[in-house]
Amino acid sequence: MKTTPHYRFVLLILLITSFLTSAHAFQKDKDKFVVVLDAGHGGHDSGNIGNGHKESSIALNIVLQIGKELEKNKGIKVIYTRKKDVFVTLRGRAKIANDADADLFVSVHCNAHHSQASGTETFVLGVANTKRNMEIAKKENEVIFLEADYEKHYEGFDPNSPESLIALSLLQEDYTENSIKLARMIEDNFSKGLKRKSRGLKQASLWVMHNTYMPSVLVEVGFLTNKAEGRFLNSSSGKTKMATAIRKAILDYKSHIEQNVGENIYQGNSESADIEIEGEPQIFENVVFKVQIAASSKKLAPKSYNFKGLKDISREKVGNTYKYYHGYTSDYTIVKQLQIEARAKGYKDCFVVAHKDGNKIDVSEALKSASN
Known part of the structure; x- marks a missing residue:
């Protein structure tokens, strides 16, 4: 890169090639x-x-x-x-x-x-x-x-x-x-x-x-x-x-x-307590909300005992990373309660994600959808 006396930083090289790149x-x-x-x-x-x-x-x-x-x-x-x-x-x-x-x-x-x-x-x-x-x-x-x-x-x-x-x-x-x-x-x-x-x-x-x-x-x-x-x-x-x-x-x-993906196995009851849902339902057609609780290179069974007793766990692989989710609902009120539950279990950095017609979208975009 040509050296200049102005701002001199150097670029972050990330990855190229297609989704089908193998290893x-x-x-x-x-x-x-x-x-x-x-x-x-x-x-x-x-x-x-x-x-x-x-x-x-x-x-x-x-x-x-x-x-x-x-x-x-x-x-x-x-x-x-x-x-x-x-x-x-x-x-x-x-x-x-x-x-x-x-x-x-x-x-x-x-x-x-x-x-x-x-x-x-x-x-x-x-x-x-x-x-x-x-x-x-x-x-x-x-x-x-x-x-x-x-x-x-x-x-x-x-x-x-x-x-x-x-x-x-x-x-x-x-x-x-x-x-x-x-x-x-x-x-x-x-x-x-x-x-x-x-x-x-x-x-x-x-x-x-x-x-x-x-x-x-x-x-x-x-x-x-x-x-x-x-x-x-x-x-x-x-x-x-x-x-x-x-x-x-x-x-x-x-x-x-x-x-963050449950290296220390949860020793309590394998079934998490039912949560009480507060607030009116907010249903969004064709939208699925989940709470992402962890991401790791390690592949773990999506079982409650691996995730501090949380139930309804799902797993998704993106590249070389496994993402773990808690819950599956079209009701935004419910997913926010699920997020509170996950945080109470120790997943302080968990956050809500949204998918529509099988594709990930911003939660803000999902909330703009017409409610039933």
Whole structure:
């Protein structure tokens, strides 16, 4: 990507290829938690070189340290988009992640700015609501132009088009919640563990094509253009500290996801108590409401004893993730009560989802439907 003195962020590479993408090369690792680590830039794309520090080299060093420690865990498979100073196309990085049928995609970069701005930022895909985020997304997606035959491979996508950017965010909607969980864990480790300045969790419309089916984050570990921060990130201890913080967040995220689907079997009555429904019925024709209580790479039987006694459990597989739901009703009043019940059982982050004619729709859209 061409280096500019203006906002310098680097893009989150997510997944391309179609829904039918297979993972034959990694079938032996299907019983493991698969993490794809992406070191930004590489080869003729050095990224930013604030204060003479090379982004592509720093990002690669951090990624290799993260991977080395994660590989000590027998339950984790680590895959790298690059392990040396080479240029990898966006579609190439995406293919690696898709073929791996990964559970997580983590991209590491260094920031730059024309001022002495400092601090970490972790991005997840989302609609860019501010002018600043829109400009960031445009600049980061422009790395496409470094690739030969980009018109052929990116099907007319225009990094400068607001419509294109907004469309990107819709493709990762199912994974936003878990992406945000990981992003928060990473930023908390930076700010609370390392006492680094955190600029927080951000959302921007970064490049995605076709089917994206894993939680993904882009981590900006700091500004090379800030003299003090650049020196820290270029030092051996600085890179090790940032790698350790990210690695711990990945392990905590894995633990959180596994515990959230009932790792500790409920010891009480396998049948949950009947709930008393309050309020008038709100029936929506051809709409089914459920409460999503968990999402995980683990496949569990949809039985009440696996979900703290909740009954009427269903399971859906999306990519490499299993989603677990409580309830099945066309009555919005009932589903809200089911959500209260799930929260009382410990599923604090559960939320209502809606399907119409077999397709997932926004709950707000469902509620606009004519009531019977």
